[in-house]
Amino acid sequence: MTIVIHHNPGCGTSRNVLRIIRASGEEPVVIDYLKEGWTRPQLLGLFAAAGLTPREALRVARTPAEELGLTDPGVSDEALLEAMVAHPILVQRPIVCSPKGVRLCRPAEAVLDLLDNPPPEPLARQAEG
Structure with a gap:
């Protein structure tokens, strides 16, 4: 099974999701979206x-979302997408793609439904700890 994780190595949840995927016996394709960036069609x-x-999908904490005025409910989806392409940090993470679907894996346990062989539950529960 091919799994892709859009990963931020500086994010604890993202690191935990990657650990859970690997503990399931899979070696995912890891895309560091902060380095690679996003395209509008991809998003x-x-x-x-x-x-x-x-x-x-907008990440507000520790991003320029507020200073860019993106937290205003009147900001259009188009404006949000444009900002996300310009500032990749604005996208919540991690996003995981597998043959079973695509999911924003927050909390980390959300990845379990995307795996053929989820690791034992204690490992999954430790992911957020």
């Missing part, structure tokens, strides 16, 4: 597959 595809709106 649209990921959000559609995960059932997310750009607003739901």
Whole structure:
């Protein structure tokens, strides 16, 4: 099974999700989206597959979202997408893609449904600790 994780190595949840995937016996394709960046079509595809709106995928904490005026509810999805392409840190993480679906894996345990062989539950519960 091919799994892709859009990963931020500086994020504890993202690191935990990667650890859970590897503990399941899979070696995922790891995309460091802060280095690689995003494209508008890529974000649209990921959000559609995960059932997310750009607003739901917007990361506000420790990002320039507020200073860019993106937290105002009147900001359009187009403006959010444009900002996410310009500032990759604005996208919540990690987003995991597998043959079983695409999901924003917050909390880390959300990745379990995407795995063929989830690791034992105690390992999964430790992920957020």
